[in-house]
Amino acid sequence: MTFRNLFLAAPLLLIASACGPSHPADSSNPSPGGAEIEEFPINTTLLTSSETYFGVPDSVLGDTYLTLTASILWPEKVSDRDIRPLQDTIMHVAFPASSDDNPRHAIREFVTDVSAYQLGKMKAVDKVKKVGESVRSYYSEVSGRLIEVNEQSCTYLISFSEYMGGAHPNHASVVMSYDFTRGKCIDYDYLFKEGADSKLQGLILESLAANMAVSVKELDSELLVKPLPVSKDVYVLNGMLVFHYNPYDILPYSYGTIDVDVAPYQVRDYLTPEAYSMLVEN
Numbered sequence: 001m002t003f004r005n006l007f008l009a010a011p012l013l014l015i016a017s018a019c020g021p022s023h024p025a026d027s028s029n030p031s032p033g034g035a036e037i038e039e040f041p042i043n044t045t046l047l048t049s050s051e052t053y054f055g056v057p058d059s060v061l062g063d064t065y066l067t068l069t070a071s072i073l074w075p076e077k078v079s080d081r082d083i084r085p086l087q088d089t090i091m092h093v094a095f096p097a098s099s100d101d102n103p104r105h106a107i108r109e110f111v112t113d114v115s116a117y118q119l120g121k122m123k124a125v126d127k128v129k130k131v132g133e134s135v136r137s138y139y140s141e142v143s144g145r146l147i148e149v150n151e152q153s154c155t156y157l158i159s160f161s162e163y164m165g166g167a168h169p170n171h172a173s174v175v176m177s178y179d180f181t182r183g184k185c186i187d188y189d190y191l192f193k194e195g196a197d198s199k200l201q202g203l204i205l206e207s208l209a210a211n212m213a214v215s216v217k218e219l220d221s222e223l224l225v226k227p228l229p230v231s232k233d234v235y236v237l238n239g240m241l242v243f244h245y246n247p248y249d250i251l252p253y254s255y256g257t258i259d260v261d262v263a264p265y266q267v268r269d270y271l272t273p274e275a276y277s278m279l280v281e282n
Contacts, residue, residue, distance in 0.1 A: 025134050040149050040151055043077040047103055051111040051220055055122030064136040066118060066127050068111040073145040074103050081180040092118070093174050094142050094158050102197070110142065117164065138164050148237055152278065153186065155235050172246045173257060177235040179278060187274075188232040191241065196270035200230045203267065208260045225250055229258075231260075236279070240269070 050069040056062065070093060075083055088101070093105040097116070113121050117140070126135060140162040148155040155177045163169040177186035184190060192200070205228055209219040220226070233244040245251075245258040264271065264279035270277065 001182075010108070018099065026046065033111075038151070040079050041077075042075070042079070042149060044146070045074045045076055047072045047074050047107055049107050049111045051069055051127055052127060053122035054125045058217050060135045062136065063124075064122070064138065065139075066114065066117060066119060066122060067128075067139040068114075069139070069141040069143075070107040070110045071141075071143045071170065072103055072107065075156075078149070078180065082183040083178070083180075085183060085185055086154070086176075086178040089176060089178075090144060090156060090158065090209055094144055094175070101238055136165070140164075147175075152181055153177055153236060155237055168224050168253065171257070173231060173244070175235040175242070175244050175259075177237075179274075181278075182274065186236060188234050190277040191234060191272060193272055196267065197230045199267060199270055200243075200262070204228060204230065204260050207262060212258070222249065222252075224251055224252065239264070239279070243280070 038098050041047055048069075048071040052065060052067045054063070054065055056064065072090070074090075075086065080174070087103075087121065091098070091103060091106060095103075095110060097113070098106040098109050100109065116261055118242070119137070119138075137196045140160075142158070142160050144156065144158045146154055147178060157173060157175050159171070159173040161171050178184070178189075179186050205216050205219065209216045212219060220228075228250060229247070231243040231245050235242050235244065240261040241260065241264055243260045245254045247256060247257070253257065264275075268276065268280055
């Protein structure tokens, strides 16, 4: 089994962040302008493992390879914030079949549990050695990484990809935001008051139609589900509320993953007090 730990200590320099030449941070030596630099240390570990198996499940399938891969950027510590609820949620979403709360153990389980794929007896091999029309190559992957972090919150992406035969691979993802100040995951109920769906539905339709350069009527004709469901998989990115849809959730597979931005000021009357404080006041 290939298993690697890459320790990443990433002190983020907030407030004075600009694109340009990089210079070592020295909090004891202020800049000529006297601007303060806040240091917000973030410690993460990249955990990766991959295993390939070979077998001959039956006379119909023939020679078969299965590759299982997991790659998780695990948040070990974020300054002095309580991130245990975030860690628990990552584990629950990325490895739902695991009863272990240790990410290293869960990753090992993921890449060694061949029985979950019902391919019969298979053995571990170093690499794929056979190719051709008679050889089946399947895979299942899970990955996780931080896509945004600041002093107040972070956003984490968990992606799944699998091919077990058929016309195309299957892809799905879950995106979650976490409020450091309150130690809570930011979900739909955390963000919105009751009765917000009707307002959100119209805004999502308008925003998605604009992104696709079509009219709302044209978009509505393409929807697989009518009326448009308001995704409960919603997160915060770059100060925007983002509603996340996986392939087939609302549109055909060819449209891929769909993320729709809605500005907080557009729904300020429907935000909970906690969400209003985080997204509007700050």
